[in-house]
Amino acid sequence: MNPLIALMIRQSGRSWWQCRYMDGKVLSEWETLTEKIRLPVGLGRSSRWEEIKKYGMVGIRLLCPNGMAGEIEGIFGTQFFQLKAGSISVGIGGGGGIKGVTRFCDAHIIGAVENDNGDCWCRVWEHKEKRLLAGFHDNIHDMKYRNIGKLNLDVQGIKV
Numbered sequence: 001m002n003p004l005i006a007l008m009i010r011q012s013g014r015s016w017w018q019c020r021y022m023d024g025k026v027l028s029e030w031e032t033l034t035e036k037i038r039l040p041v042g043l044g045r046s047s048r049w050e051e052i053k054k055y056g057m058v059g060i061r062l063l064c065p066n067g068m069a070g071e072i073e074g075i076f077g078t079q080f081f082q083l084k085a086g087s088i089s090v091g092i093g094g095g096g097g098i099k100g101v102t103r104f105c106d107a108h109i110i111g112a113v114e115n116d117n118g119d120c121w122c123r124v125w126e127h128k129e130k131r132l133l134a135g136f137h138d139n140i141h142d143m144k145y146r147n148i149g150k151l152n153l154d155v156q157g158i159k160v
Helices: 003-012
Strands: 016-021 026-028 057-063 069-073 079-092 098-113 119-126 131-139
Touching: 057 079, 057 098, 057 119, 069 098, 069 119, 069 131
Parallel strands: none
Antiparallel strands: 016 026, 016 057, 057 069, 079 098, 098 119, 119 131
């Protein structure tokens, strides 16, 4: 990886997804940010996972701010997904008005669907704990990890 990009990922303090296609092309999350700066500097509010091409994807990677990376590879036709699990904190002022809204990411999850039942293999960057989990099995129809529940399959681009 480009040392400057690796430094930016570390400095951003957050994890980033990256996917690889059969033709060797690699697409990084920062290339899909809705803001103008398309570098891993932590300024992007929203990436566009739901709009990227899923056809031909053969791998997904999680680039972590501690320098580690978690990867899941598959064969042609494997369905990959990524999501961020987080919370919103709303501050209320003395007059009852909203004083501030803070959003934060608790975990960044990547996964690959293994069969028509929705079983999947996942890797996770846990932001608060600052660790990359080794990997675990779950199910897209009722994710047990952090009680996420059913994933929005349309947003993820998953057909089962």
